Amino acid sequence: MNSIVSASGIETRPGEAEEVVRLKDVRRKFGVTAALDGVSLSVKKGEILGIIGRSGAGKSTLIRCLNGLERADSGEIVIEGRNIAGLAEQELQPLRRRIGMIFQHFNLLSAKTVEENVALPLKIEGVAKAERLKRAQELLELVGLSDKARAYPSSLSGGQKQRVGIARALAARPALLLSDEATSALDPETTRSILALLKDINRKLGLTILLITHEMEVVRSIADRVAVIDAGRIVEEGQVWSIFGDPQAAITKSLLGGIRPQLPAHIAARLSQKGGTEAILSVDLSGPEAQGALFADLSAALPHSFRLVHGGIDHIQNQPVARFFIAVPARNPALAEKVEQFLKARSARVEVLGYDTDHD
Template sequence: MAGAGTVAGAGSGPGAEVPAVQLDHVVRRFNDRPALDDISLTLGRGEIVGLIGRSGAGKSTLIRCLNGLDRPQAGRVVIDGTDISTLSEQALNPVRRRIGMIFQHFNLLSAKTVAENVALPLKIAGVARAARMKRVMELLDLVGLADKANAYPAQLSGGQKQRIGIARALAPEPLLLLSDEATSALDPETTQQILTLLKDVNRQLGLTILMITHEMEVVRQIAHRVLVLDAGRIVEEGPVAKVLASPQTDTTRSLLRGLSPVLPADLLAQIAPEGDQALIRVDVYGPDARRPLLAGVEAITGQPARLLHGGLNDVQGEPYGRLFLALGTADKDKLAAVVAKLKPETTAIEVLGYVPANV
């Protein structure tokens, strides 16, 4: 059986780039209903990948298949070159140790101190006490909580608990960190701090991170690449900026809804099929997003265009946003000329209708 779990040709020589994770045609059914329906994906070393999907899409099932807590009925789950789908429980243990997990509800042991929580995986791995304590202090330093070593979880804020969760996950020097909704129980500011910490850890340690979330905002802030899961299938994937800028499926569009500005209700109520001024929605992203748009529009209409609503966000260092413009005219030919002019300069443009001049 020696080497039976090793994928042929994958990374036997030094320096060979074996992906951190590879899934090939993974199927997991519950009562004949597929929770994972032919999933294939690769996570490169050092990548941060966002896996986003609505409740019931199959995210947690995917995580359980990745860390060997569940087994697919078909397909292969390959972690660092080892096919774990056929490994015995015992043979799985060393692979599991290379996978760190962080959770929505932190899962800290309340009767143990912070240092004891972080030390736990090292104790299980048989690391001697002195080495364990040294490593625990390094990890607490890394997450900025060295002064809390002797505190108990109940004495910590949510953000501090998640930092401890991250320190514990990093203790065995994992290859892969799985995050299952790790920021879903935190407020936006704390979420931001945790995402910054994860980005630092990714950069410093070259750790591969799979961020499972239902929030596109989390993906926007941290991921290099995004996979959209819907009913057990990957329906869309690509670099975050590209998927955000031109979503191809309704699932992605609905997950994006919270990210883009939407018209306030009072403005929405004033849109009609006829009126004084055309109202257009313009989506922009990339270096072009900050180009002057309005001057070109005004040159066509002869009227100042007004920005009624909108905003720009940052996606992996690129601006991404949505603007609502009232054009100052209802003239159909001018409107068509404006749309033709803006189309090549924007990712999407839509005429929403007409609004009164005094809106």
């Protein structure tokens, strides 16, 4: 396969040039514990990728390996076409300037003004004062804080502090923005405003963003794709609407529990694996099938074959995603089987959750 040599002298394979980040079989152990256990993924230019997992899943180690603060034991970590694994600290410095970072607790310097905090990365680089202050003013306008340039962090709200953090992360015109639980310390309303800002920056600047989070709602709001990490491994990856509509891994289903329709607890509590008067089925659909006349068609084909228990339709990335729970009379196993076959023939994912032991 022919390679391409860019103006910077970096050699890449065809199709690789659009990748800002590429990880291949990255491993990192602490003692006998594998924090990263063969992680492979990529992030394309202008994309927002959400990496989600529980505490201890490996998210923090992954982000520290990406910015060179942690060294992988093995594997490739390629940033803008260059494998950073094994680079000396001096070689990492210019690469780090291509990576912006925003943090959960803002990490602003209390003794410096907002303007000085934003300009700090440029000061460290040796950029002239007039030029770095001009850049700071541009970025404060971008994040909606041009009137706070001379204020100190102590006078700002949490959301304003995070906006300053975002402006500072953009100061050196990075190719990649890393967000490490950047909204976890914020209230829901402020979180929505920060996510809207990140999406706006992504759209205006074409900036590639990698979000590390444990909040599915964050991923749902702005990410293009999501990767689910568990015990140091990527267990599921894909477009957000697809993963939300049809999660495969148990951890993904658990993380989605708070924002996907769930069987009401009082019904779930009385389910058994045999007996009962009704079989309770979960029905998942995504894409065009989620907006069709599925249940009307089912009623016409098999009258009196089911009742709707719970559920609803959401829209993610402009795609309909639906989840419903239906009850099917258990006294006629053949009928329940026909209902299941009918739904599956129309691209629904169907699971028999159990049998309701208390419904008349």
